[in-house]
Amino acid sequence: MSTAEETTGGETSGWGEVTPDAARRLLIAAVEAFAERGYHATTTRDIAGRAGMSPAALYIHYKTKEELLHRISRIGHEKAVEILRTAARGEGSATERLADAVSSFVRWHAGGRTTARVVQYELDSLGPDARAEILALRRQVDAEVRGIIEDGLTTGEFDVLDVQGTTLAVLSLCIDVARWFNVNGPRTPEEVGALYADLVLRMVGAKR
Amino acid sequence: MSTAEETTGGETSGWGEVTPDAARRLLIAAVEAFAERGYHATTTRDIAGRAGMSPAALYIHYKTKEELLHRISRIGHEKAVEILRTAARGEGSATERLADAVSSFVRWHAGGRTTARVVQYELDSLGPDARAEILALRRQVDAEVRGIIEDGLTTGEFDVLDVQGTTLAVLSLCIDVARWFNVNGPRTPEEVGALYADLVLRMVGAKR
DNA sequence: GGCCACGCTAAGCGCCCGCTCAGCTTCAGC
DNA sequence: GCTGAAGCTGAGCGGGCGCTTAGCGTGGCC
Numbered sequence: 001m002s003t004a005e006e007t008t009g010g011e012t013s014g015w016g017e018v019t020p021d022a023a024r025r026l027l028i029a030a031v032e033a034f035a036e037r038g039y040h041a042t043t044t045r046d047i048a049g050r051a052g053m054s055p056a057a058l059y060i061h062y063k064t065k066e067e068l069l070h071r072i073s074r075i076g077h078e079k080a081v082e083i084l085r086t087a088a089r090g091e092g093s094a095t096e097r098l099a100d101a102v103s104s105f106v107r108w109h110a111g112g113r114t115t116a117r118v119v120q121y122e123l124d125s126l127g128p129d130a131r132a133e134i135l136a137l138r139r140q141v142d143a144e145v146r147g148i149i150e151d152g153l154t155t156g157e158f159d160v161l162d163v164q165g166t167t168l169a170v171l172s173l174c175i176d177v178a179r180w181f182n183v184n185g186p187r188t189p190e191e192v193g194a195l196y197a198d199l200v201l202r203m204v205g206a207k208r
Numbered sequence: 209m210s211t212a213e214e215t216t217g218g219e220t221s222g223w224g225e226v227t228p229d230a231a232r233r234l235l236i237a238a239v240e241a242f243a244e245r246g247y248h249a250t251t252t253r254d255i256a257g258r259a260g261m262s263p264a265a266l267y268i269h270y271k272t273k274e275e276l277l278h279r280i281s282r283i284g285h286e287k288a289v290e291i292l293r294t295a296a297r298g299e300g301s302a303t304e305r306l307a308d309a310v311s312s313f314v315r316w317h318a319g320g321r322t323t324a325r326v327v328q329y330e331l332d333s334l335g336p337d338a339r340a341e342i343l344a345l346r347r348q349v350d351a352e353v354r355g356i357i358e359d360g361l362t363t364g365e366f367d368v369l370d371v372q373g374t375t376l377a378v379l380s381l382c383i384d385v386a387r388w389f390n391v392n393g394p395r396t397p398e399e400v401g402a403l404y405a406d407l408v409l410r411m412v413g414a415k416r
Numbered sequence: 417g418g419c420c421a422c423g424c425t426a427a428g429c430g431c432c433c434g435c436t437c438a439g440c441t442t443c444a445g446c
Numbered sequence: 447g448c449t450g451a452a453g454c455t456g457a458g459c460g461g462g463c464g465c466t467t468a469g470c471g472t473g474g475c476c
Contacts, residue, residue, distance in 0.1 A: 020423095022423075022424090037332075038246065038248055038332070038333070040246055040248035040249040041248040041333075043462080043463065043464085044463080044464060044465080045462090045463085045464095053424075053425090054424070054425050054426075055425095055464090055465085056424075056425060056426080056427095056465085056466080056467090057423075057424055057425075058465090059464095059465065059466080060422090060423065060424070061423095064464080064465085065464070065465090121329070121387075124245075124246070125246070125249075161406070162403055165395070165400075165403045166403075166407065168388065169381060169403070169404065169407055172381060172384040172385070172387075172388060173377060173380060173381050173384070175384065175387075176380040176381070176383065176384040176387075177380070179329075179380075179383075179384075180376065180380060187373070192373075195370055195373045195374075195377070196377065198369070199374065199377055199411050202410045202411050202413065203407050203410050203411060205410065228453095230453075230454090251432080251433065251434080252433080252434060252435075253432090253433085253434090261454075261455090262454070262455050262456075263434090263435085263455090264435085264436075264437085264454070264455060264456080264457095265453075265454055265455075266435090267434095267435065267436075268452090268453065268454070269453095272434080272435085273434070273435090417476105418475105418476090419474105419475090419476090420473105420474095420475095421472105421473100421474095422471105422472090422473090422474105423470105423471095423472090424469105424470085424471085424472105425468105425469090425470080425471100426467105426468095426469090426470100427466105427467090427468090428465105428466085428467090429464105429465090429466075429467095430463100430464100430465095430466105431462105431463080431464090432461105432462095432463075432464105433460105433461085433462075433463080434459105434460100434461095434462105435458105435459090435460095436457105436458085436459080436460105437456105437457090437458090437459100438455105438456100438457095439454105439455090439456095440453105440454085440455075440456100441452105441453090441454080441455100442451105442452085442453085442454100443450105443451095443452090444449105444450100444451090444452105445448105445449090445450095446447105446448090446449095
């Protein structure tokens with residue numbers, strides 16, 4: 001459990017790369033609105049209002065409402081790839097790296113649930129080009145996890161019959177955290193991360 | 209693997225209880241449209257058009273667009289409860305009943321992906337009253353799965369540290385199938401059901 | 417001090433939304 | 447053959463949508 005930079009600073013952190021300030025405020029407002037109501041149910045007036053601006057100000061920084069979703073989705077997916085890549089290319093055994101990958105990925109989905117919800121569940125609202133770009137990032141996500149599982153099979157740490165199916169299931173389990181996790185619920189993101197790391201090690205038959 | 213009535217007749221089956229015929233056609237059209245584009249992005253004109261009717265015809269059978277979603281969601285959740293209850297109250301060991309529950313639940317989410325998508329992912333589009341009613345059905349779903357896991361702990365078949373957390377994870381894994389399953393993909397609903405039953409038995413530490 | 421580029425707003429355009437309503441057709445009951 | 451109920455349509459209302467445009471205030475630069 002090493003890579004845990006994701007929850008510091010609340011839900012609005014992690015957008016430091018977006019400039020200028022007004023564009024970042026609009027983007028954060030859009031993330032919150034999309035997460036609460038969904039992309040199609042969110043109006044540009046709502047986004048601008050949350051950012052303390054008039055509806056027209058949005059169009060100075062973004063060409064369309066869809067460009068906002070595209071930017072959010074790309075930044076979020078790049079973060080997801082980074083989290084998994086850091087864990088996958090770490091130093092420990094396949095067992096340690098898989099546990100690390102799952103727990104940090106889950107912590108990101110639980111702690112940054114607002115962002116993760118938009119990133120994982122609004123993909124279909126993008127147009128074909130933007131969607132294709134995001135799907136390429138998803139294949140990188142899949143490859144990182146599959147790589148760790150294959151490593152564990154090579155070293156004899158794991159016992160898995162269907163590598164691709166198990167990879168899919170592991171990612172699916174982590175991603176769905178963004179759907180059900182409740183900040184006011186009984187579990188912290190860290191607790192869910194630890195529970196899920198244990199469950200996933202059981203799924204791959206890790207010897208312990 | 210006993211309860212497998214869900215995929216027969218294609219995606220439009222299972223609405224036999226909805227009458228008259230025109231109301232059922234509108235409901236099926238709504239399921240397809242909501243699954244493809246999401247509730248908010250679907251227009252009443254689109255639903256009526258798919259059912260071969262004028263937009264006004266919709267309002268003879270349903271008071272609002274939301275009532276359509278409510279009806280779909282309730283029927284779908286009742287079906288989900290029924291599937292899990294049949295498996296949970298079957299005759300075999302806890303191990304057999306859990307495998308049966310997971311594989312039939314997964315087959316329903318994969319084979320009836322169109323319906324399952326609407327049922328599982330459009331809950332937030334309902335108003336407070338309808339949403340509360342559906343959440344009660346979800347608690348029944350949770351209770352059935354938790355019950356099997358508790359049975360397996362009592363008999364010593366399973367080894368689980370966090371019963372509620374594991375129940376949540378098992379259901380989450382099954383439900384998310386509706387998000388990623390692709391009818392034209394490499395796996396049949398039966399194959400995914402079998403794979404997931406195996407993974408879940410590993411998660412609960414079932415002795416085999 | 418004059419100028420202009422920049423960030424923003426007030427107003428509003430054209431469109432399509434959910435939904436309504438007057439009226440048409442069909443058909444069972446007598 | 448007449449009547450009333452049921453099922454449906456064509457036309458359209460009020461409103462909110464995404465997005466545009468003309469113009470205003472402000473601060474850096476010479």
